[in-house]
Amino acid sequence: KQEVTQIPAALSVPEGENLVLNCSFTDSAIYNLQWFRQDPGKGLTSLLLIQSSQREQTSGRLNASLDKSSGRSTLYIAASQPGDSATYLCAVGGRLWPNTGNQFYFGTGTSLTVIP
Amino acid sequence: DAGVTQSPTHLIKTRGQQVTLRCSPKSGHDTVSWYQQALGQGPQFIFQYYEEEERQRGNFPDRFSGHQFPNYSSELNVNALLLGDSALYLCASSWMNTGELFFGEGSRLTVL
Numbered sequence: 001k002q003e004v005t006q007i008p009a010a011l012s013v014p015e016g017e018n019l020v021l022n023c024s025f026t027d028s029a030i031y032n033l034q035w036f037r038q039d040p041g042k043g044l045t046s047l048l049l050i051q052s053s054q055r056e057q058t059s060g061r062l063n064a065s066l067d068k069s070s071g072r073s074t075l076y077i078a079a080s081q082p083g084d085s086a087t088y089l090c091a092v093g094g095r096l097w098p099n100t101g102n103q104f105y106f107g108t109g110t111s112l113t114v115i116p
Numbered sequence: 117d118a119g120v121t122q123s124p125t126h127l128i129k130t131r132g133q134q135v136t137l138r139c140s141p142k143s144g145h146d147t148v149s150w151y152q153q154a155l156g157q158g159p160q161f162i163f164q165y166y167e168e169e170e171r172q173r174g175n176f177p178d179r180f181s182g183h184q185f186p187n188y189s190s191e192l193n194v195n196a197l198l199l200g201d202s203a204l205y206l207c208a209s210s211w212m213n214t215g216e217l218f219f220g221e222g223s224r225l226t227v228l
Contacts, residue, residue: 004158032215043120043206044159044219089158093215102215103149103172106158 006107021075023090032093120220141209148190
């Protein structure tokens with residue numbers, strides 16, 4: 001069974017700092033990997049999706065990388081802002097079977113606090 | 117373009133009761149997945165529906181069942197509620213061929 005681990009569990013940084021969130025997974029036979037943001041008591045907001053054939057994806061101040069062979073992904077946030085404070089979740093998608101789809105395995109997240 | 121919508125947002129039930137949660141997928145999506153998120157944990161996969169059939173199922177008992185309608189909307193039913201069923205229930209929609217998930221705001225279930 002796929003196991004997803006996120007380190008650190010919590011992170012507190014001053015505004016303006018660049019930071020890296022880590023995600024590791026045990027089974028490299030993945031279809032894709034998706035990073036989400038979750039505000040307290042809310043649903044998940046998709047940040048970036050990386051297909052298994054890709055090495056990285058960028059959106060604004062966010063950059064996600066994927067190293068399938070080592071079972072790792074990182075989310076880089078540049079010039080952090082107080083509005084970035086949230087829990088960040090990594091989700092690994094298993095094989096995408098025709099007409100069956102895939103399920104995603106989630107880590108427990110990294111709780112980020114950006115101090116003004 | 118409406119995103120994924122879920123109802124109700126909050127509900128309180130007692131042990132042994134039954135609950136039905138509803139989800140409308142994002143426009144253009146044909147697949148609906150349900151996840152359970154306990155406090156402080158990551159979401160856990162319950163099951164996935166495509167073409168009105170359950171296609172994949174996670175490690176959840178038969179008390180958890182679902183349905184997908186011809187308009188792609190979906191319901192999650194939980195029977196014989198236990199205290200441990202208290203959680204945020206998240207619906208995610210996707211297009212079968214891409215797998216990228218888009219989530220709703222969730223339904224917060226409290227079982228007393």
